[in-house]
Amino acid sequence: MAITSRDVARMAGVSQPTVSRVLRGAPGVAPETRARVLSAARALSYVPSETGRSLATRATRRIGLVADDLTNPFYPELVEPLRDRLEQAGYRALLVSDRVDDPVEADRLADGSLDGVVLTTTEVGSALPHELVRRGVPCVLANREAAGLPADTCVVDNQLGGAQVAGLLASLGHRRLGAVFGPASTSTGRDREAGFRAALGEHGIPLRAELVRRGPFTHDAGRAAVGELLGLPAPPTAVFCANDVVAMGACSAAAALGVRVPDDLTIVGFDDIAMASWDVFGLSTVRGDLTLMADEVVRMLLARIADPGRPAERVVIAPALVLRRSHNAV
Amino acid sequence: MAITSRDVARMAGVSQPTVSRVLRGAPGVAPETRARVLSAARALSYVPSETGRSLATRATRRIGLVADDLTNPFYPELVEPLRDRLEQAGYRALLVSDRVDDPVEADRLADGSLDGVVLTTTEVGSALPHELVRRGVPCVLANREAAGLPADTCVVDNQLGGAQVAGLLASLGHRRLGAVFGPASTSTGRDREAGFRAALGEHGIPLRAELVRRGPFTHDAGRAAVGELLGLPAPPTAVFCANDVVAMGACSAAAALGVRVPDDLTIVGFDDIAMASWDVFGLSTVRGDLTLMADEVVRMLLARIADPGRPAERVVIAPALVLRRSHNAV
DNA sequence: CTCTCGATTGCATGCGTATGCAGAGTCTCG
């Protein structure tokens, strides 16, 4: 059915291995032969079968990018530079969904169709990364980390980021703070909270339990949580949100209740996704350099593919406050 | 290195083909043998090689989803139901980037690593879909269509949607209309514009050239365009935007200039992405049922894989106005 | 003119799985 290297060989009057050598640019082929093969290949629209090649070389030049929820705009923004870097390195990036609950997911990632995997939505208790490491699948954790896992990791310093927000709110004079933290099952949610709380403590600012909410990294969670906070008798003057999407939910809550941002309420997010800079939000937030993260992740992944036995690395990226218009002094 | 069916066979004391039969659930294997094989497979953490299987069966059970720009939230929302439906049908969905300019992209999609392709970001002049059809790669166009291409297609009735918006604005009494149309190189951009213009004509409402802008489907394009329109001596009272992201750019422009929505400016988008319902936007827009689109696309793709010679189908999905708070009567 | 060496190219085979076919038992029925 499909055209194979044999068809090309027949047409060019050479053997199949010669076709293989020409198309891979292998040395030791006479220029005249090379030209004849290339011309035959073009005439037949021949495309080497990835399957055949993979079977023979035992490498697929494909990397799986595992992202749970693409409708969270953070992930496309992380996936994009990862894809670029991988492509530069001669690998194709394949986005696969993360059905953490599904035990066959590990099988799917370990079925030999991928040379490596980048996990971006690992949870603290996820079995997937352990499973992959156990099976010897080269694997890098990006964005989120898993405790006690000897795997290459690249994360933003979320604790420092949380502390930076605490410092900002303290310097603005806020004393009645609210927070919508992310899931404790994620290192991002946990670390941002820990850094925020610790730094608040250093500034001698309390964080009252009744002004703290917790939820998934979604707009609706932020909207519901901040809606509640704003309905309290003594609402907070500032809210730290687990990430930008949650912060936008906070903006929604404020908009719905007629609360002005930043006049009546300071909102700070985390991630600095592209939307954060839209005028309707003008969100003050914390930025981690995802391009740098992609660089490091790809570097580590390629190193591990080349040498599966190398010790695991952990790269931490410094965050930076991005000050826009959603914060105000008291 | 990796565990193969031979290893399992050796451990279970059977032949390799028997292992293959057991793991595929083929009939004609004694229950006792089946149990021994399964136990050996489990003990060895054996996962059948997708590559070997693909080579033997000449099918990969993988479908490529081609989406140009995942940072446009519309695409994740289309990709998600597509992925679900494909998975239900026993296929894996692989998101691949669309480098339309790159001529090797067609090769990558036709290298035998995919059983079929869904194109979501086709442009009118794209060579890719023609190339795929020519090479016999089963292929469905979703969301956007390409003229004169005998390929299965599923689109929203964009002309009707544009007409519905025109009707809405007319009924609200708007007479000084602005528009930010999408690229003429996309069927969505072109058809929405055509339907809008035609219906305006029927209502006897002019669309002045100086109030029309055109640009890509991005926030920044909408922001810039509407910023210009609002700066005119006689700005429009309503703007129809090519899609929701552009409409959100319009919201940004209004916010930046202190123009109130909908009091001073009516904004209508297209697509009804999830963000459109956020309180900060409350965007009135046009909805196409992407779940239905995914159903139809997958149905057509599977039918074509089963019978490559079948005639091409074209399914059109009816749009519906979604009225929120970004529109107002004059 | 013969020998050696290098440049090309073909041969044979392996990668891991699926499958048609044959062979070995087992069972049943006459």
Next chain:
DNA sequence: CGAGACTCTGCATACGCATGCAATCGAGAG
């Protein structure tokens, strides 16, 4: 008790490409 039917299982091979090794050819050296 024998034969045909049926159930299992193994054998052989194909899928498309890559690669080690041998073979061939030509050219330059001696």
